[in-house]
């Protein structure tokens with residue numbers, strides 16, 4: 539009994555660090571801006587996000603097969619300007635700070651841009667341009683994630 543009490547104290551002491559200082563493993567303060575969405579919209583947005591990631595995976599898969607047309611269509615319909623209605627972007631935009639709206643627009647635009655580049659590649663076979671355009675899409679995901687959170 540005594541042993542366990544002493545062991546627990548040792549563990550707790552290890553976590554606590556010197557008196558008056560924060561625990562050594564305390565996470566750094568989260569620098570992202572917290573954005574409040576109504577609960578239903580938050581759940582819906584996160585589901586959309588998971589589909590964004592799935593779409594990226596599908597695009598990469600199609601590119602690896604030289605199926606530029608398919609990669610282009612997935613990008614335009616699921617991430618591009620054509621996806622705005624699909625995502626209920628209009629409902630959700632009014633809860634977003636301006637910078638977050640801009641980040642969303644940047645993503646839709648870059649995906650539509652990729653869709654054009656990939657369509658061209660179906661004629662030219664130029665994979666590099668498509669990969670570069672796809673990287674720009676990923677960068678828009680990264681930029682928004684670095685700045686905002688909803689949970």
Ligand code: HEC
Pocket residue numbers: 584585587588590591592594617638639641642645675676678679680682683686687688689
């Ligand atoms: C306009 C801002 C914005 C853009 C652009 C954006 N996201 Fe997100 N995404 C978010 C926010 C906010 C969260 C929630 C993060 C949090 O609260 O910790 C999120 C969460 C996610 C999640 C986690 C979902 C879950 O169930 O928890 C995935 C996966 C994701 N995003 C993928 C993507 C991908 C892929 C792209 C680009 C194609 C993208 N996102 C673009 C704002 C954005």
